[in-house]
Amino acid sequence: xxxxxxxxxxxxxxxxxxxxxxLVCDGQTNLVVLSAMSGTTNSLVEISNYLSLDNKDSALEVxxxxxxxxxxxxxELYSTPEYKxxxxxxxxxxxxxxxxxxxxxxxxFEEKIILSQGEIISTGMFHLxxxxxxxxxxxxxxxxxxxxxxxxxPDQQYIREHINSTLVQxxxxxxxxxxxxxxxxxxxxxxxxxxxxxxxxxSLLGAAIMADEIQIWTDIDGMHNNDPRFVxxxxxxxxxxxxxxxxxxxxxxxxxxxxxxxxAKSNNIPVRLLNTxxxxxxxxxxxxxxxxxxxxxxxAKDNITAIRIHSGRMLLAYGFLRKVxxxxxxxxxxxxxxxxxxxxxxxxxxxxSHLDAIVDDLKKYGMVEVDRNMVIISIVxxxxxxxxxxxxxxxxxxxxxxxxxxxYGGSSHNVSILVKAEDxxxxxxxxxxxxxx
Ligand code: ASP
Ligand code: MG
Numbered sequence: 001x002x003x004x005x006x007x008x009x010x011x012x013x014x015x016x017x018x019x020x021x022x023l024v025c026d027g028q029t030n031l032v033v034l035s036a037m038s039g040t041t042n043s044l045v046e047i048s049n050y051l052s053l054d055n056k057d058s059a060l061e062v063x064x065x066x067x068x069x070x071x072x073x074x075x076e077l078y079s080t081p082e083y084k085x086x087x088x089x090x091x092x093x094x095x096x097x098x099x100x101x102x103x104x105x106x107x108x109f110e111e112k113i114i115l116s117q118g119e120i121i122s123t124g125m126f127h128l129x130x131x132x133x134x135x136x137x138x139x140x141x142x143x144x145x146x147x148x149x150x151x152x153x154p155d156q157q158y159i160r161e162h163i164n165s166t167l168v169q170x171x172x173x174x175x176x177x178x179x180x181x182x183x184x185x186x187x188x189x190x191x192x193x194x195x196x197x198x199x200x201x202x203s204l205l206g207a208a209i210m211a212d213e214i215q216i217w218t219d220i221d222g223m224h225n226n227d228p229r230f231v232x233x234x235x236x237x238x239x240x241x242x243x244x245x246x247x248x249x250x251x252x253x254x255x256x257x258x259x260x261x262x263x264a265k266s267n268n269i270p271v272r273l274l275n276t277x278x279x280x281x282x283x284x285x286x287x288x289x290x291x292x293x294x295x296x297x298x299x300a301k302d303n304i305t306a307i308r309i310h311s312g313r314m315l316l317a318y319g320f321l322r323k324v325x326x327x328x329x330x331x332x333x334x335x336x337x338x339x340x341x342x343x344x345x346x347x348x349x350x351x352x353s354h355l356d357a358i359v360d361d362l363k364k365y366g367m368v369e370v371d372r373n374m375v376i377i378s379i380v381x382x383x384x385x386x387x388x389x390x391x392x393x394x395x396x397x398x399x400x401x402x403x404x405x406x407x408y409g410g411s412s413h414n415v416s417i418l419v420k421a422e423d424x425x426x427x428x429x430x431x432x433x434x435x436x437x
Contacts (some may be wrong), residue, residue, distance in 0.1 A: 001029050001069065002211055005032075005035075005180060005201070006020050006029070007038075008163060009038045012039075015076070017122075019158040020126070021126070025130075027173070030176070031209065031211070032176065033178055033179070033198060033205065034123050035122065035180065037121075038120035040066065047063055050252065051114075052106055055143050055182045057373075059102055067095045073125070074087035078129065078132055079131055083129075083132040089117025098145065119142070119179035119181050127177045133318065135175060137177060138248065140179075142201065143184055145158075145160060145163040145400070146183035148184070148193075149186050152185070160347050178199040179201070183201075197257065198257075198272045199259070199378065203262075203263045206271075207263035210267065210269070212269075214268045215274055217274050217276050218274075218275065220255060220275055221236045221274075221275040221282075223237050223240065223255050223284040225247060226298045227252070228298065230425045234432070237297050239284070239285065241286070241287070241290050242271075244413050245284075245286040250301075250380070251301045251378035281331070295381035297381070298380070298428060299378050301336075301378070302421065303373070303374045304348045304350060304375060305348065305370060306371040307333075307362065308356070309359075324345060333349050337416050338407065339406060344366070346406070374419065375420070375423075381415075382412075382413060383414065385416060394431065400426070401423050401430060402423060403418070404420060
């Protein structure tokens with residue numbers, strides 16, 4: 001069985017849903033994971049925000065606008081009166097439920113329920129469409145098998161047991177459809193895997209059923225070797241190792257959610273990034289194969305804050321780094337890049353919610369400087385010591401770009417540099433010219 005995941009844009013209109021239906025009916029048994037139609041989750045967040053501010057009128061206004069959009073989708077998606085009626089019944093029921101929540105006291109519990117409706121609606125509509133086309137399809141509620149543990153992490157054992165028993169109880173279907181993103185938490189309440197989490201659902205399910213492969217369908221022909229929004233003539237990378245893909249996803253490649261790689265890697269299930277607009281294109285194949293002697297791709301991660309701690313006390317001392325890192329740990333703030341010298345250390349963080357407190361604590365140990373609005377540029381590929389020459393190429397490409405930090409050697413497939421936001425695009429272009437042309 002394959003897992004095929006389609007994102008919000010891929011199911012963003014009735015016509016696009018029809019295209020997806022063609023893609024999933026390929027003569028094999030597939031488990032199809034869908035996001036909400038594009039824009040829907042944002043509207044649901046907006047509704048929740050209004051309700052949390054006790055502004056019921058504005059919430060209802062957004063609800064009604066969204067409802068009217070869906071009435072149009074239903075009209076366009078189905079061709080028979082019978083299925084138009086079923087489609088309307090589905091969205092009436094869902095929107096009545098959302099409206100009933102506006103009458104409750106609003107807590108994070110209600111918020112999670114509202115956020116879950118986008119995927120419940122898109123999969124319900126898609127399932128009905130498959131039935132109308134005469135396809136033998138089953139709709140499997142993700143809330144029956146997707147679950148997180150006490151730490152909010154996916155409970156992989158639970159997921160494995162429950163998706164497999166659900167499939168056993170529903171034998172003989174050609175297509176199984178389920179929701180991305182949504183799950184229950186350790187207490188059984190409705191929850192989610194965070195924004196963009198449908199990729200994670202696909203990967204967790206692929207691992208749980210030991211799928212032949214996990215396909216992530218978007219509207220670009222795979223992971224590109226640089227950011228196509230800023231650099232011309234980027235090309236799709238045909239093959240990546242799991243580690244390379246994880247670094248690229250984490251350091252800014254938008255096509256894949258960073259959490260998605262690990263479950264596939266642990267179970268050695270290949271992941272393919274494919275394009276709904278060009279289904280024949282090869283896309284990007286992610287597997288355990290390590291590719292030698294090449295730079296695969298470049299990605300950039302914005303909104304990075306760099307912190308430098310400078311102290312004579314670090315000279316010839318031990319234990320200094322531990323004290324510094326403990327401060328970040330106590331504020332549950334992950335560090336992305338580090339570089340050290342004998343008298344100072346620079347680190348970068350992405351989450352600045354505790355920045356002021358962190359800086360105050362760090363001041364006990366030395367002088368502290370903070371640079372905001374920085375960008376990490378990651379160059380990912382085969383950077384094992386034997387494949388020498390790439391570091392030279394990388395840095396000679398960047399002769400005209402001021403570099404604030406460099407991190408090399410932390411892994412054998414990543415060099416990261418930190419630059420100011422205004423130097424990002426010139427740096428990306430210079431790297432493409434120096435490494436790929
Ligand atoms: N619908 C959710 C979101 O917009 C999950 C996803 O699409 O991956 O974040
Ligand atoms: Mg996505």
